Amino acid sequence: MDLYPKPWLKRLAPVMLSSVFVPHYSAAAPIPTLATLTKPLKIDTRAITVSGLSSGAFMALQLHVIFSKTIKGAGLVAGGPYRCAEGVYQGSALDFSGLYTPTTVCTNTHPLYPFAGPPELDYSLRETQLMAAKGLIDAPEHLAQAKVWLFSGAKDQTVPASVMEVTAQYYQHFINDQNIEHLRHPHAEHAMITDTVGHACDISKSPYISQCGFDAAGELLAFLLGDLKPKVMADPESLYTFSQLAYFNNRDPSTSLHPQAHIYIPQACLAGEPCRLHIALHGCQQSEDFNHRAFFEQAGYNEWAEANNIVVLYPQTRAWKSTLWMGAMSNPKGCWDWWGYSGGDYATKHGKQVRAIASMVNSMARSKVLQ
Numbered sequence: 570m571d572l573y574p575k576p577w578l579k580r581l582a583p584v585m586l587s588s589v590f591v592p593h594y595s596a597a598a599p600i601p602t603l604a605t606l607t608k609p610l611k612i613d614t615r616a617i618t619v620s621g622l623s624s625g626a627f628m629a630l631q632l633h634v635i636f637s638k639t640i641k642g643a644g645l646v647a648g649g650p651y652r653c654a655e656g657v658y659q660g661s662a663l664d665f666s667g668l669y670t671p672t673t674v675c676t677n678t679h680p681l682y683p684f685a686g687p688p689e690l691d692y693s694l695r696e697t698q699l700m701a702a703k704g705l706i707d708a709p710e711h712l713a714q715a716k717v718w719l720f721s722g723a724k725d726q727t728v729p730a731s732v733m734e735v736t737a738q739y740y741q742h743f744i745n746d747q748n749i750e751h752l753r754h755p756h757a758e759h760a761m762i763t764d765t766v767g768h769a770c771d772i773s774k775s776p777y778i779s780q781c782g783f784d785a786a787g788e789l790l791a792f793l794l795g796d797l798k799p800k801v802m803a804d805p806e807s808l809y810t811f812s813q814l815a816y817f818n819n820r821d822p823s824t825s826l827h828p829q830a831h832i833y834i835p836q837a838c839l840a841g842e843p844c845r846l847h848i849a850l851h852g853c854q855q856s857e858d859f860n861h862r863a864f865f866e867q868a869g870y871n872e873w874a875e876a877n878n879i880v881v882l883y884p885q886t887r888a889w890k891s892t893l894w895m896g897a898m899s900n901p902k903g904c905w906d907w908w909g910y911s912g913g914d915y916a917t918k919h920g921k922q923v924r925a926i927a928s929m930v931n932s933m934a935r936s937k938v939l940q
Contacts (some may be wrong), residue, residue, distance in 0.1 A: 570721070573711065589820050600812050602812055602892065603812070603832065603929055604815075605811075607932070608837055609838075609841060610853075611662050611838075611843045612878065616846070616847070616936045617641060617845070617848070618640065618767050618790075618846075618847050618850055618855065619643050619644075619847070619849075620645065620646070620789050621648065622761045622852070622855070623728060623759065623903070623904075624850075624852050625849075625851050626646055626647055626648025626649075626728075627649055627905045628922070629647045629850050629902070630648055631907060631916050632848070632926065633712075633835050634651050634706055634709070635705075635923060636707055636939045637706075637709060637744070639707075639939055641714070642717065642786075642793035643846045644718040644784055644789030644793060645717070645719050645720065645736065646762065647720070647722065647759055647852075648728065648733070648736060649732050649736055650693035650735050651739065652692075652696040652697075652910035653671070653675040653694065653732075653907070654675055654687055654907060654909065656692045656693075657670070657937070660685055660894045669812065670688075671907070671908040673686070675688055677727075677847055686732055687735045688733060689735075690738050693699050693739050694739065694742055694824060700852045700916070703848075704913045705919065713743060713744060713745075713936035715743075716792060716822050717744060718789040718792040719733055719736060719751040719752065720733075720751075720753075720792060722754050722756075722758055723755045723756065723902030724756060724757060725773070727760060727771070727773065727914030735810070757779065759773040759777070760777045760779035761777060761786075763778060763781075763860075763869050764784040765780055766780055766867045767780045767867070769833070772784075772843070774860070776854075776855060776863035776874075778863050784800075787800060787873050788871045790873050794877070798877050799876060801872060801876045803833070803874070806832055807835055807871070807875065808871065809831065810830070811829065811831070812828060812829055813826055813830045813929075814830055815928075816929055817926075818921075822889050823889060823911045823912065823920065825886050825910065826902045827856060827858070827885035827887040832880065832881065833871045833881040834873075834880050835875045836875075838878055838880055845877070845878065846879070847870065847874070848884070848926065849865070849881050849882070851865070851883070851885070852864075854902050855903075858886055858887050858888045858903045859903065865883040882929060884905045884925070884926055887903055889901070905922065906921075
């Protein structure tokens with residue numbers, strides 16, 4: 570699940586592209602809006618949580634830190650600390666693409682340079698305080714009451730366990746140890762981990778779902794939300810597709826968001842019972858652009874959601890390539906923006922993807938709970 574395809578030798582010199590790559594989507598059948606689908610819902614805005622895999626984990630942490638006053642917990646499978654990609658390291662000057670830090674220090678995805686991480690904790694802590702002082706994120710003191718669930722695979726070659734150790738240390742700076750759980754699986758590779766679905770545990774391969782006899786979605790939801798009823802069969806008719814177009818500027822390809830996304834709404838929630846909201850973020854190469862429905866159908870969230878009145882929001886990215894060159898301002902694998910391809914404010918309340926997800930949540934809650 571690398572940020573960029575290999576070989577990456579083209580990045581040794583600027584490569585002019587003929588046009589912006591924006592996938593074509595048929596407008597034959599209109600799909601409903603999120604506001605329409607969620608109109609009957611009673612969302613408990615005191616229990617909003619977020620989780621993600623890989624780039625989705627980086628993004629989940631960003632959302633948690635940015636909106637720590639409202640988002641009460643985060644579950645991360647293979648992600649790094651806040652604004653990790655902005656750090657400057659010894660090898661940064663050797664790579665003019667702007668991707669040395671995100672692909673060599675925050676992850677192990679550079680085809681030419683060996684892993685040079687883990688990232689520096691102090692940098693992320695300083696950036697957190699700086700962004701908060703500027704009013705660009707919520708005051709980090711709000712994190713004190715949050716819960717955080719972290720998962721590392723010992724065989725993960727994409728986001729090494731040492732990066733997750735720094736992520737754990739980052740959260741420990743703000744949160745008491747009893748509110749943090751960090752699990753380390755001896756056989757897991759880079760994937761969303763399930764108990765019975767997907768590739769073998771030590772395989773990292775599309776669609777990046779692997780079975781390790783361990784239910785990551787259930788474990789993280791239980792830690793973040795408290796005791797849960799046993800999971801039940803998910804209802805396929807409770808998984809809806811909706812248009813994301815109302816929440817971002819589709820004329821700006823750098824936003825890298827898909828025209829449509831998905832949401833799981835248990836029948837009890839549609840009937841008016843109070844429900845909690847969980848935002849689940851896929852990793853690179855897991856979005857609609859890559860013909861994968863695995864994350865929002867098989868990652869394991871829906872079975873727990875059905876049994877426990879949890880609405881699960883599945884925002885979606887799309888691939889994007891710059892018109893100029895294949896450097897940092899490009900997203901060919903449909904990753905969430907944690908290194909700045911959509912603009913310099915990506916990790917603040919002004920970030921394009923951050924604003925889009927916040928707007929979706931506000932639409933569902935019918936109030937500005939994330940602002």
